[in-house]
Amino acid sequence: MLQITSLSKTYANGVKALSGVTLTIGKGLFGLLGPNGAGKSSLMRTIATLQDPDSGSIVFDGHDVLADPKVVRRQLGYLPQDFGVYPKIPAVDLLEHLAVLKGITNRRQRADQVASLLQLTNLHDVRKRAVSTFSGGMRQRFGIAQALLGNPRLVIVDEPTAGLDPEERNRFHNLLAEIGQDIVVILSTHIVDDVSELCPRMAVLAQGRVLAEGRPAELIAALEGRVWSKTVAKSEVDGYRAAHRVISTHLFGGETRIRVMSPDQPGPGFERVSADLEDVYFSVLPGQAAA
Amino acid sequence: MMKDIIGFEWRYHSRQVSFLGACLLFLIFGFALSASGFGPDNLAINSPFIIMESIGLLSLLSVFVLAVFSANAVVRDREYRMEEIVFSTAVEKTHFLSGRFAGSFLAAFTTFGVCVVGMLVGTFLISHDPSRVAPLHPGHYLWALLVLALPNLLLAAVVLFGIATLTRSLLASSVGAVLIYVLYFAVSAWTNSPLMASSVPGGQSQWFVSLFDPFGLSAFFEQTRYWTALERNSRLTTLSGVFLANRLLWLGIAAAGWAVVHRFFTFRLLNERRAKVEKSASATQAATVPYAPVEPSPSSNVAAFLSATRLEVRSYLKTLPFLALTLLWAALALSEIAADIGSGEYGSKNYATTGLVLGAMQQSLQLIALVVLTYFSAEMLWRERTLRMNGILNATPTPSATFVLSKWAALSMLTAVLIATGIAVGVLYQLSHGYATIDWTLVAAFAWFNGAPLVLFAIVAVLVHTIIPHKYLGMMIVLLLAVFMRQATLAGSVHHLWAFGSAPPVAWTDMNGFGPFAAPFNWCMLHWALVGALLLTVAAALWRRSGAIFKPFRVVLALLLFAVVASAAHIVYNTNVLNTWESASGRQAWRGDYEKTYGRFASLPQPRIVAIESRVDLFPDDSRYGVHGSYVLRNDTAAAIDRVLVSVTPEAQHAGLSMPGAKVAEADRRFGHYWLQLAQPLAPGGTSNLSFDVTFGSRGFSDQGPDTSVVGNGSFLPGARVFPAIGYRTRYELTDPADRRKERLPAKRAEAEAPEEREPEVVDWVTTDLTVSTAPDQIAVTSGRLVRQWTEGGRRHFRYVSDGPIPNGLTFASARYSVARSAYRDIPIEIYYHPPHAHNVPRIMETARESLRYFEQSFGPYPHRQLKIVEASPPEFSGQARPDTIFIGEQRGFLIDVRDRGALDLVARRVSHEIAHQWWGGSLTPANRPGATVLTESLTKYAELLVLERMQGRDALRRSLTYELDLYLSGRADESGSEKPLARAGGESYLYYRKGALVMNAIEDLLGEARLNQALRAFMAEHGGPGHVPTTAQLIDHLRPEATPAQQALIDEWMNQVVLYDLSVESARSRPLGDGRFEVTIEVRASKTNPPMHEELEIALFELHPDRTDAKDNVIYAGRHRIHDGANTISVIVDRRPGIAAIDPYILRIDRNRFDNFKDVTK
Secondary structure (H helix, E strand, C coil): CEEEEEEEEECCCCCEEEEEEEEEECCEEEEEECCCCCCHHHHHHHHCCCCCCCEEEEEECCEECCCCHHHHHCCEEEECCCCCCCCCCEHHHHHHHHHHHCCCCCHHHHHHHHHHHHHHCCCHHHCCCEHHHCCHHHHHHHHHHHHCCCCCCEEEEECCCCCCCHHHHHHHHHHHHHHCCCCEEEEEECCHHHHHHHCCEEEEEECCEEEEEECHHHHHHHHCCCEEEEEECHHHHHHHHHHCEEEEEEEECCEEEEEEECCCCCCCCCEECCCCHHHHHHHHCCCCCEC | CHHHHHHHHHHHHHCCHHHHHHHHHHHHHHHHHHHCCCCCCCCCCCCHHHHHHHHHHHHHHHHHHHHHHHHHHHHHHHHCCCHHHHHCCCCCHHHHHHHHHHHHHHHHHHHHHHHHHHHHHHHHHCCCCHHHCCCCCHHHHHHHHHHHHHHHHHHHHHHHHHHHHHHCCHHHHHHHHHHHHHHHHHHHHHHCCCCCCCCCCCCCCCHHHHCCCCCCHHHHHHHHCCCCHHHHHHCCCCCCHHHHHHHHHHHHHHHHHHHHHHHHCCCCCCCCCCCCCCCCCCCCCCCCCCCCCCCCCCCCHHHHHHHHHHHHHHHHCCCHHHHHHHHHHHHHHHHHHHHHHHCCHHHCEECCCHHHHHHHHHHHHHHHHHHHHHHHHHHHHHHHHHHCCHHHHHCCCCCHHHHHHHHHHHHHHHHHHHHHHHHHHHHHHHHHCCCCCCCHHHHHHHHHHHHHHHHHHHHHHHHHHHHCCCHHHHHHHHHHHHHHHHHHHHHCCCCHHHCCCCCCCCCCECCCECHHHHHHHHHHHHHHHHHHHHHHHHHHHHCCCCCCCCHHHHHHHHHHHHHHHHHHHHHHHHHHHHCCCCCHHHHHHHHHHHHHHHHHHCCCCCCEEEEEEEEEEEEHHHCEEEEEEEEEEECCCCCCEEEEEEECCCCCCEEEEECCCEEEEEEECCCCEEEEEEEEEECCCCEEEEEEEEEEECCCCCCCCCCCCCCCCCEEEEHHHHCCEECCCHHHCCCCHHHHHHCCCCCCHHHHHCHHHCCCCCCCEEEEEEEEEECCCCEEECCCEEEEEEEECCEEEEEEECCCCEECCCEEEEECCEEEEEEECCEEEEEEECHHHCCCHHHHHHHHHHHHHHHHHHHCCCCCCCEEEEEECCCCCCEEEECCEEEEEHHHHHCEECCCCCCCCHHHHHHHHHHHCCCECCCECCCCCCCHHHHHHHHHHHHHHHHHHHHHCHHHHHHHHHHHHHHHHHHHHCCCCCCCCHHHCCCCHHHHHHHHHHHHHHHHHHHCHHHHHHHHHHHHHHHCCCCCCCCHHHHHHHHHHHCCHHHHHHHHHHHHCCCCEEEEEEEEEEEECCCCCEEEEEEEEEEECCCCCEEEEEEEEECCCCCCCCCHHHEEEEEEEEEECEEEEEEEEECCCCCEEEECCCCCCCECCCHHHEEECEC
């Protein structure tokens, strides 16, 4: 179990990346949802022991991560948001090298695990190709393969599906769901569907703060009956915004469909709709609405 | 469009931290050069010559900074992944390339220009020596920037930009940087560049080689070689001759390089070649292995280190750039060896011993390795960050220390490969030059003494790049540190504990190996290794990831800190407690204070030593020695003497002095001076005894070079060090005018110009009875006849007794010598040599017999009953003459390769020179006053040339004189005051050796050998031996009766004035006469500095230039013709068609430009 308490971080250039983040994350997939620049990556990097917070604490299974990062590194799988690899090094060699760095010294065990991960991520056929020549999806799969090296009990994947095609994304989700049963997996993303499809628990992070936390179903249930939808002309949108609490606007077949949060019927033409995770997400973001 | 690109590029670069960093770097370098008073004392710091040299030197460093700008101008698109965006724009290739190049070059050149600001500040605001500052001429700086810096930077920029453009790799462009340096080093080694310590003394005309120096410095030195101080202070280098050719050549190469880049550059992404797809990949589809977690092993650091290091090696050592670098280095090493072994002094060759071969490449190895380390460390330490792989790696449990160590290990391996390559080249060179004795211990030592400081330097680079958050800024800091560490070590003005990775220099001799040099080096390396471990720990702690920074390292840091303090304490205890450490300025102050304290006693009447009876005990195994004996002192002055000033070398551990009826009234340990107060004054003519007991011993080790007098094998102990002396010691005085100014001492010149005011210092003649004891397996040698040798108390004793009074200059040598014996007449000749150095012994013996025979004929009987020739081990030692004993250095005598009989025989020269000193300086001992060195050295030079001509012929003489002429002309160019006439020469070696040789050779030609020797014999007979104080005036008096009035006038000009000639052949045409003969018409021009000129000079016709052939029939015509000022036409009829005409080909006049004395004959 990962316990994050009052984590704050302000960068040298004045950007306040985290302010008082407190989260408790148990086994299973945990979705960290937030817009770009919300502080997701800062939080992930801090948990992955790559940078120190200004204040706060992180405890994983009873170990103080900040005081003794090595303990968590031994149980950590980390897939950074944007990573590169050494040029000209074949996938299998690079994986072997990373396995050694992760502490798998037994040659046989290492070879077996590397082979199994290459198969798991469907990279076995291209294992002798340099990772630097991989396509985006292959590279991302390589990323997950290296994150699973060793015996990770805390896996952090930062924006893993960015740039993947639907099929690859699907395959990736299956992989995550499979491994995420007995260990802590933190998945950060700005795509609501990633979370709704995968995560039993989630939090919404924006401007360095946790705005909502819980099970997606519970968070949706809290909104149930309060979300209303109406199709309006594009020119009327600003008027509705002034009068109601518009949580999102979507274009649908060339027309604008707005969703409004209100305990009662907000006006003529609105129909009550069932809430979804996106409503949760947008409703907690301050002053934000997807166009 | 272009303007916009240039503008953008300029703005981009000028806003980077590295721009400011580079400006600062050049500001510091420029300032440091000027503020430290770069250049000789006689040139203003801001003289045009020094400005050119400084700016040229700084432009060497610009290559690194250009890597930041020029290479970065292209590589950055890839590094920051802008390539796709930039390359897909509509920009035209020419605009893109030129714009980027121009903008980045502008930025780079601007930063370089800042060095001028530094130089100005260093010259005018914080001046090292106000007397060396001339009025400001901004034009001199601009000219140097224009003709030297601009083309240099352009060339380097094109090379770096070009390679970077074509490969998009900074590392590949570093190969270009190294290529430029290699060319520069190679040319410097061959052209006698004053900037290279290993340069060949006495260069030939190297204009052709100077052409290939990409930095133009060799060509600049070529142009200014013979300029006098006055010219160097006022004249600007002109764009002419080889300097112009050099500049044009390299600008042309830059332009051609640019064309190549333009031709081959395309807006394509350079994709990695896809690895060959394994055909069998799917076939070998392994049975599905289910994923199962594997628990990491807790002790995986070694495996992680090995894997990480392997990966670094694979990514750097096995790459094309590094392979290319290694090949370049091999080529450079080969060229350095060839330059060093193949062209020693006077064009002699050396045996390719392991020591010489490896020593030749040492300097360039250090420089190339520093260049490589600077580049590769930046690349290696920034690789993960540039590739964005650091996140994955840093999240693994591998400790930061492992990453740090693997980077350092890879850099060390890089260094090791370079060293191994150098060794391989050296060994192959030895084998291919028939010197198959490879000393593998020495090879290992070479790797250790060179490798250790480099590997330690790699630690600094690792630390800098870990701390500094900007790659190029880090690279410049590494460069700055590299230069600083080198300079601090070279200057020797600070204790080596202040400069990381430095140690007292190590010297090696065949006879004694590293002897006492190894211990201080090894201790320093141990110390720096501990400091290095500390730095690596700091680097590991600051490695960019989370966690309490220093906490995990507390114990290690504390232990290391303790060890560092302990090793520093040990070194300081040795260097500053057991030994004394004194800064250069401290030593200078000591000498200044000495003169101020004791100078007034310089002419105090003092007794003279007339007899020495002493034991001299040498303990080679523990480097201690001492003398125990007595002097007979005699009062030769007209006054009664009541106190005697005795001086002992201050380093002595113990000095006991006693005289009957005298007590030590005052003991000044700082200067080792003791006043003995006599109860009864010593009357004129009276004698007394001084007993002494002085011992020396080295304790611990010193930071400023060990005492090498008595070492394990090859002890060489000057008597002046160990024996007490009577009276004021003139040799402690400061001689350099700038040093004297600093110590507020009056200029010495006054003394030289009014010499008669002071009683001349006369050489003491003494009888000696010396018993030398040494280790049981060694032979001890000194002057005198060996009357007895015996072994007693486990030590070997030798008693040497003089047969009569000899000049008091003794040296003691002891080693495991072999002895070769022969004789000339009834004079036994013995050669004491290191057994493996037997190659030249027969040649030395032959020369010794020949010299004795010839000198007896020429100058009179040999003044002793035996001749001993002893090999001496001190590095760089060439030769020394003592009564009946001469010492010849191992490297500069016994290891010179004389197998090629056509080459100038330096061994014969050196041996005959030292033997001639038995007459000149040994038998005839002038007073220490102006012109004394003419009698000791110039006459010896003459004797040496006589032997040379007799043994090797007139062509060898001619080749030898070209060196003397070049050394004289460059020596007078470096003269800080005004040049003295030869007859008043003091300590100026360019006068007494070089001009002395030229003038004596010319006088021999003028009077004829017989008449000159007749005069010298008479001079020796009248003024030789004890009690005489001969002068140069007396020498000239003896020449006079042998000369006609015209000849007398010439001798007077050459000896008593400074006269230079300017002779040249303007044209030469041959016309067949039909009868097989040819009429040759030669137009010559002549002038000299004190006209009118009206002299008989030799005109000669050759088939080929005499530099190119030794053929006997090469000379077609040689005859004397009367030559006057201005144009002369000479017509001669010869039997064969000549190829080349010459005036004064055998260098009988001091000609400012000897190259225009030859001219091809046209048909």
